[in-house]
Structures are given as C-alpha cells and as structure tokens.
Amino acid sequence: MASVHPTAVVDPLAKLADSVEIGSYTVIGPHVEIGAGTRVGPHCVIEGHTRIGQDNQIFQFCSLGAAPQDKKYAGEPTQLLIGNRNTIREFCTFNTGTVQDKNFTRLGNDNWVMAYVHIAHDCVIGDHNVIANAVQLAGHVEIGNRTLIGGLSGVHQFVRIGDFAMVGFSTRLSQDLPPFVMAAGNPAEAQNAHQEGPRRQGFSPARLAVLKQMYRIIYRKGLTLDGARAELDALRGQEPESVADIDMMLSFLAGAARGIVR
Known part of the structure; x- marks a missing residue:
C-alpha cells in the first residue's frame, strides 16, 4: 500500500501506486493518479484531473492541478500531466489545460523545476529541462528539451523555446527563442550560440561549429528570416552529422508565428 501520513x-x-509516499497535511483529490516511487511532501494540494508518473519528488507547499487562471474556463475536466523522474521544488503552481487549446498542461520527464515556478494552462514542456527559481510561464508556452531557464524570468503566452536554448537570469521573453541560442535581457536579446549544453551531451567539435555557423546566419548577417532559412537550407549538405540540427532549426523558424528573439 501507499505510505500516507495520518x-x-x-x-x-x-489512484496511488503501492510505493507512493504522501506527506503530512497534504490533500489529494478524487481524480488524481500518482505512479510508483513518487514522493509528495507535506502541505501540498494535488487536485483536478492530474496524472503524475513514476519516481517524481514533489517538495512541500506545491499546488498541482488547480483550475487554469483563464476567465473562459467553465469547469471542464481538463488535465495536468506530469511524467517521470521530475524534481518539483517548493511553492510551485501548475494548472490544468483549457478546452480552447490542448485540453492539458504537460511536464515531460527528468526535469528540474526549482521553487516558486508557475506553469500556466496548456503549457507543454519536454524533457531534461532546468527551470530556475521563480520562473513564470504564461499560458500556451512550449519548451523543448534540455533548455536552461534562468531565475526570475517571465515567458509571454504562446512563446516557444527550442531545444538546448538558454534564457539568462531575469529575462523577459516575448518572442520565440530558437534552438541552440542564448538570450537575456528585458526585453530579451540574442547573445550567442549555446554550446556548453550540447558539448556536455557529446556533440562533436564539427557539430558545435555548425551551431555557431547557424547563429551567425540568423543573427550576424543582417538577413531577413526567409533569407536566413534559405542559407540554413544550403548548409545542410556541408556537415552530414549536423543535418538533424539544421532541420530542427528550419522547422522551428517556419513555425515562428510571434517572430524570434533578435
């Protein structure tokens, strides 16, 4: 049986798996599912149609699965979906989705979410991300994989952040941030190609060099976005190892409805 404090x-x-641990004074609602190995600290509230996977560690005073902060919300049974092996620190607030968009809010696997983070309705966050203290994500934000989001940063609704992107401390992000790009400031400005994260994941020197080249094409040559996409496409044949990275960048830029950080 699950271990539940009196x-x-x-x-x-x-629905609690047998190895779940629930701390003192925590409240778990009727539509909640929690997978094996997950530990929920004291004084948490987990409500709504919330599904939490395995081996997560949820610290004290978190509010997960509350109704979205959206005036259009009318009590529909929307969801909060949390994957496996996430660390969720103190005072985090994650809301369910809305029927006007995805119907769910989702946090993937192996994410490190620090204290006071807010994840609003219909956000979709991938895997292996680090989201530092007091980051505030508005509704409909999409974050890829292996990003770093600096503390006290705010992300505008509908903004996308690509894989391996890095957001500096106390940044206001109101446009899309492409993959492999570092940005900081209020408003955000592109700073450089982000290479340290990819290097730690085993990117070769040749592949890292292409990341820098992509950055120069987008940010240093004075090209329009369409012009940059044309040059990036021409780059595909030069380094076979980087084709997937270039394709990722091209796909991201093609979907940049809000424009990109410049």
Whole structure:
C-alpha cells in the first residue's frame, strides 16, 4: 500500500501506486493518479484531473492541478500531466489545460523545476529541462528539451523555446527563442550560440561549429528570416552529422508565428 501520513487527506477515489509516499497535511483529490516511487511532501494540494508518473519528488507547499487562471474556463475536466523522474521544488503552481487549446498542461520527464515556478494552462514542456527559481510561464508556452531557464524570468503566452536554448537570469521573453541560442535581457536579446549544453551531451567539435555557423546566419548577417532559412537550407549538405540540427532549426523558424528573439 501507499505510505500516507495520518494527517493527509486522500480522496478514496484517488489512484496511488503501492510505493507512493504522501506527506503530512497534504490533500489529494478524487481524480488524481500518482505512479510508483513518487514522493509528495507535506502541505501540498494535488487536485483536478492530474496524472503524475513514476519516481517524481514533489517538495512541500506545491499546488498541482488547480483550475487554469483563464476567465473562459467553465469547469471542464481538463488535465495536468506530469511524467517521470521530475524534481518539483517548493511553492510551485501548475494548472490544468483549457478546452480552447490542448485540453492539458504537460511536464515531460527528468526535469528540474526549482521553487516558486508557475506553469500556466496548456503549457507543454519536454524533457531534461532546468527551470530556475521563480520562473513564470504564461499560458500556451512550449519548451523543448534540455533548455536552461534562468531565475526570475517571465515567458509571454504562446512563446516557444527550442531545444538546448538558454534564457539568462531575469529575462523577459516575448518572442520565440530558437534552438541552440542564448538570450537575456528585458526585453530579451540574442547573445550567442549555446554550446556548453550540447558539448556536455557529446556533440562533436564539427557539430558545435555548425551551431555557431547557424547563429551567425540568423543573427550576424543582417538577413531577413526567409533569407536566413534559405542559407540554413544550403548548409545542410556541408556537415552530414549536423543535418538533424539544421532541420530542427528550419522547422522551428517556419513555425515562428510571434517572430524570434533578435
């Protein structure tokens, strides 16, 4: 059976795997599912149609699965989906989705989410991201994989952040941030190609060099976005190892409805 502190209030309809641990004074609602190995600290509230995977560590005073902060929300059974092996620190607030968009908010796997982070309705966050203290994500934000989001940063609704992007401390991000790009400031400005994260993941020197070349094409040659995409496409044949990175960048730029950080 799950280990539930005597002071916790767990609805009998909630589904807890046998190895789940629930801390003191925590409240678990009837539509909540929590997978094996997940530990929930004291004084948390997990409600709504929330599904949490395996081996997550949720620290004290978190609010997960509350109704979205959207005036259009009318009580529909939208979801919060949390994957496996995430660390969610103190005072985080994650809301469910809305029927006007995805119907769910999703956090993937192996993410490190620090204290006071807010993830609003219909956000979709990938895997292996580090989201530092007091980052605030508005509704409909999409974040890829292996990003770094600096503390006290705010992300405007509908903004996308690509794989391996890095957002500096206390940044206001109101346009899309392409993959492999570092940005900082209020408003955000592109700073350089982000190479340290890819290097730690085993990118070869040749592949890292292409990341710098992509950055120069987009940000240093004075090209329009369409012009940069044409040059990036021509770059595909020069380094076979980097074709997937170039394709990722081209796909991201093609979907940049809000424009990109410049």
